[in-house]
Amino acid sequence: MKQSLRSWLWRVPIDQEVDEEIAFHVDMRTRELVERGMDVKTAREAALSRLGDRARLKRTCLDLARKRDREMRFTQWFEEVRDDVKFAARQLRGAPAFTLVAVTTLALGIGANSAIFALVDATLLRPLAFGEPERLVSIWEKTEKTPRSYVSPLNMLDWEANSRTFERIAGFTPSVGGMVMAGADGNAETVSRQWVSAAIFDVLGVKPIAGRTFLPSDDEKRGSVVVMSEAFWRTRFNSDPGVVGREIRLDGSLWTVVGIVPKDFQLIGRSSLWAMRPITNLPPRVRAAYGLQAVGRVRPGVTIEAAEADLAAVADRLAREFPQTNKGRGVMLEALHDTFIGSDLRQTSILFLGVVGFVLLTCCANVANLLLARATMRTRELAVRTALGAGRRRIIRQLVTESLVLSLIGGALGMGVGAAILSAAPSLIPQGLLPPAVTLTFDMRVVAFCFGAALVVGLLFGVAPAWQATDFSSPQVIRSDSRTTTGGGGTLRGLLVIGEVAAAVLLLFGAGLLLRTLIAVEAFDRGYRAESVLSMLVDPLGSKYPTPESLQQFYDQVESEIRAVPGVRDVAWTDTLPLDFFDEGGFSFEIAGDPPLDDSQRPRTEYQVVSPTYFSTLDLPIVAGRAFDERDKRDGVPVCIVNEAFARTFRGRSPIGQRVALRPASSPEAKPVVREVVGVARQVKGRPDETRDFVQLYVPMAQRLSDDTFLVVRPKSGRADALAPSVRAAVSRVDKEQLVSVRNIVTLEDIAWEATGRHRFRAGIVMVFAALALVLAMVGVFGVLAYTVQQRVRDFGVRRALGATTGDVLRLVVGSAARLIAAGAVIGLALAAVLARLLTAVLFGVQPLDLLTFASVTIVLALTAAVATAAPAWRAARIDPAVALRSE
């Protein structure tokens, strides 16, 4: 310290220091030589020559001196910081209540932010965990009715063979199914399995950790091969390397495990096994089987637009070559990242980020408020330090260091809060809400975020109070008789509280809108009355059922087998499930007898194929006419049942007995199928948040068979999922060779619950944060009031002594609170009115400027404000003039 002090007092520019020192030396040496009898000129030359290259000497010295000063400055800075931190720690230890409140507030704020950051990081920031993920694209087939259809394996092969922009293209089934694995102990267990084409691992750039992935030869040989996930291998097979090459029995047949892949591969689906589905040498009819999600790796440097143009040209050629299946089928490409994350989740992430950001700002405002209150009490201490020679900058630095120490402790604890939230998240977030590509992990990025947030926050709430606290002229403060001063910080504190209230109101308003959305989607009328229904996708794709007759026979056999299962009340087949629609009108229709319409004018309808018992199984009322029955055979009169929205298109005429001409929307030139309407079914929902009733038409299964169909089973009583094992067993009794894939086993309640899951999640999270912000704002209101009352004890005492009533004092306190809260509420509601429009995309059944929400927010705010104001007001009212005047 002594050295640095001297260097500050004796600041000679380094340049001058070196020059002067060398000049002095030369002069002295010259003098010495002259004394020895040399003449001045020679002496000087000799002195200079003894120094050697002066320029170099000066450079060397300058360089060393600069380094010396830099180190000295750093040392000094470091020492000051160390002293400041020590001092800050002492200060904070000396005020444990303040420290506890501030640190807890910050830990909550930063912790909540770090958890949301993990979500944002996973959805928006982090690239997919594949090699060169920027070259991976999703490829969809595009038709007039849907922009994203899954892909037929034959089209996929043709794209790959004929495109110039792609290295490889592969596919996988979008859903993960189950296979029954025979265990060593003879007990069967269901293992999750996803179908993939052989090249999928090469396209995604996934290397096996043991064994190999699939080879083209596996596909050509149509081998029964699977690749196992690392997690399943470790838990189920205890990381036994001998598993590779072993045969395991799945769904009754033998499959060879060829390799193990790391967990990143689960991005395409949370599966334990990936089974190869051969795609070469398939029969031509498979061209119409749109069941694969396709992923391509473009060549380096190829843009997604160029790749799309390339594939579109290939698709055009295919449409000419195979008009029956491919007419009107184009392609649509998007980055794989976008496919895996989805725009809804991205919007949600941004929404959460905004919300949690406001919460953090509220935390900052609260801590700043506490600091201001503290600084006012410390006025004297600071004034004394100023008087003793500490500069304002130095004191501000000290105070900001205190804030930073606080925020860093808060950040460290916040990290713990974040880690706790993230470890609890998987059990709180509904299954299936987050795609497999989104994994919430507590990693170094979250740690870095917490650290960064703590620094920013520390400066944010530290600088203003520090500035305010040091804004005084020291003599007056020291002389003043009070230990503290009033006013000054008051205005800033009031503004902070107004800001907090405004932020809380804004968040409450957003939460209110999302809650109303949730209520609206939960309260929807599903249309059918059955309480519990099991559904599963039965997919008899295989050469065993080549004709419609054999397929129909299979369905009939399964149906009667299941009907015999104890506990089963009803069973039916359907190709679509309620709440599971995503097409927008698959068929166009015309009412026979009405004037013909151009294709573009023809109304559209959803098209659902059901077996006769569908309506009784779901307890879906037929409101007019009849349900399907034995009359509606394959070779019978083509019939249909329409829903209520469809029935309205007959404009008052009775729909029963009318005939409608139906064409697939994708082939308007096709010869229409004319069907007679035999009944009207009650309206069901296609999606929970649909904005208008969708038009729907039911067709008997016997008249239009497809080869993957949902089985729906209704129990006599109790939960439907309890029936799953016996229903599966019944299917396998019919399908003895295990050629049928049974998957997606869920109940309709699950589908309904899942369909509203994201609304529930969004509303829940925003409500929690809004509540947090409200509590923080009210703590702020309470803090300011309590402090003001404490400061004005004497003032109130005087007023009481001069005759003011309890009511007068109460009015004074409540009035100042009401002004703060009202100002905050007005600003918050005004902001809400502006910002609510941004929420439109995630709202349903409620307008952004919803009056009921406005009113509710105001009421909630008024109630909590009353709670926050009560204690300080009570205290002010009870002030005893005698005691108050004697104090201080």
Added chain:
Amino acid sequence: MPPKTPNALLHGTLDALILKTLAGGPLHGYAIARFIEDTTGEAVLVEEGSLYPALYRMERRGWVEAEWGTSELGRRAKLYRLTDAGRVQLTAETATWRRFSAGVSKVLFAR
């Protein structure tokens, strides 16, 4: 007078000589050079091109510290003073030199 060959200092010895010189009290650069020349009977000529860099280096290491003072002739001069760290260093250098010269002597005067 001894023969005037450039009796260059052995590497590292200059630091030790400067430290020893300053042990007697604060001096400016020229005085340090003169003191060493005088004391060694000009057997050791301090190369001025190395003296100042050595002083700056030692200042940076904290062995000496500098301040502006007044020379004996009343001129402003930069005076160097030995620090505690410098004293420790001097002891260490002295011991090293003693071991070194004893070793060299054993060889040179071996029979």
